[in-house]
Amino acid sequence: MYFLETKNVVKQYANHLALDQVSIRVPEGKIFGLLGPNGAGKTTLIRIINRITAPDTGEVLFQGRPTVENDIYNIGYLPEERGLYKKMKVGEQSIYLARLKGLSNDEAKKRLTVWFEKFDIMSWWNKKLEELSKGMQQKVQFVTTVIHDPQLLIFDEPFSGFDPVNTELLKNEILELKDKGKTIIFSTHNMASVEEICDEIALINHSKVVLSGNVDEIRSNHRTNTFKVQIAGDPVKIDPTKCKIIGEERKPHTPVLLRMEKTNEISNSEFLSYLLKDNELLSFQEEIPSMNDIFIKTVNNS
């Protein structure tokens, strides 16, 4: 069961096609990474999911049915370009935003108190937003995003502008939301965080989905049959029909580190046992491409 699906969504702006037949499937209770270079159409897609704009053609399904007006109560959206009312007091402002998400005044106050205490920011309640530092404002913004306890959370570049301490805090919050069964769409350029927290991804480039699926599967599909191998003693005895050395790194007092590429015909274990036969093997590790490599490669190829 997919929590959210977009089917062949097309959005045409005056001068360019923002989304071209975009279909994504976000499984329930997972963290879904929406990746792509700047201007690829991520924000447009997020706006369509949020019902801020409507697609020209195609549809958005929420738990299998077309989205309706009230679905926005079930979405928490943290936009990339963040902002709050600078002159308004933090508490008052948070209540206002929570009420617009359908909470009553009392309920909003109650929940905000819980969150503010959790983040230890209760003392900011009566401060004007402009008195807070940028990082503090981000915390307030995060609270207002999750305050109505939505099933679907959309974070657009959530870590931009956070210091490492707050990044860690936010990451843990996101994982905690996932543990509670929330579905999360996570749009970012930061590939390291994608590997760390995303289960599934879709990569959008030039308005089209160019790559999608499970992160582990994608990485393993992009393997290039290269290995890092350390062998004691020189020379290395290998059969060029089975593998070749594509690079080597020599450092004093350490055995030489080789980068080797095997052919497609043999499996990893065959390759390993073949190396073991004639050589004294010290270490053996397959190079699995990082999401960063995959991102760059896919974007450049498409």
Place this chain on the structure above:
Amino acid sequence: MSKLGIIINREYFTRVRKKSFIVMTFLTPVLFVALILGTFLLSSIKDGESKTIVVADETNKYFDVLKSTDQYQFIKSKSFDDFRNNSDKQVYATLVISDDLLKNPSAITLYSEKQVTNDLERTISNQLNEYLSDEKIASYDIPGLKQILNESKVSINLQTKRLSEDGTETEASATVASIVGMAFTLIIYMFIFIYGAMVMQGVLEEKTNRIVEVMVSSVKPFDLMMGKIIGIGLVGLTQFFLWVGLIAVFNFLGGAFFMASNPDVIGTGTEIAANPGMMQKALQVLSTINIAEIILCFIIFFIGGYMIYASIFAAIGAMVNSQEDTQQFMMPISILVLFAFYAGIYSVENPDGPLAFWASMIPLTSPIVMMTRIPFDVPLWEKLVSIVLLFGTVLLMVKLTAKIYRVGILMYGKKPGMKEIIKWLKY
């Protein structure tokens, strides 16, 4: 509460609770009254020093006629030449009379280094004219002529009364109607402009703060725009009602003040203060003007005019990215509103003329111009047609500007051209 209600609530209370709003609301009428009273008081303060005027009366007839006042000290001198030779004295002006003024009225000249005040000219002319007039009358040698002449001075007192259909008469005054009309025209002009611009500021603030992206993910852009327009409009009405209340209090206190105080203290420069009877009459005529009707019309026309301009301002705020960019779009709007304002001012002269009529029908100018005309009793059908046209335009305008607003608030980067804005209307 509906979302629109929540938004109106915020827009209204964040502004009404601001210190600047409270201070301005209470200070503006006080400043206004202080300005008017202050000008009167300042103009009535006399120079402390008395000025010396040397009178060289070669006929020796007129010096005794000129009586020194607090301000002007008349000193006799033998002749103009004599004065010229001894001009070491601090002399303000010299009056030279060289011939019999009855025979030769131009034989009098006032010399001075600086331009003399009107007041001095008036003092001298009045005193001499009265004396000469009496002289002349006496020269006819007709007994009792002076009395006859006095009795022959007739001044009519033209009463203006408005005749209503049922025949009852009410006192009316075109002057009072013009003043009231002008006052309301000025207020409605200011309100439409100030509060309209406030809507633009608000929209721009939300856009540049980027909060708008968060907002539109929970409310419809239309609600966001209307919430702002309505909330700020209510702030305007609140201010208006507070002013009406304050003016009523001032009026009451001020009336009592004028009655109780010695007119001389208030300043002889003001006719009204010098003549409490006239003040009373003004108040009486004022009370015949239907204040309730004017206020009702003000509210209706303010709402209509404000909605039109505020929605245009909202669209402008949504189109641009910074304060500087608004100038270009503000220009045509300012010219239009200013035109309406001047049309209103000229309509005072001829409240039923073609300019007044048409300008009070065309929705973009009607709220301002109509307020000038209302105290002059506009036929009901004209008011109704004007209101229907106005609110029809409001609906149209809100519809159009909402489209621009919806697209504009999420557009960043380059300023849109006319072509693009027309495209937005079609989205």
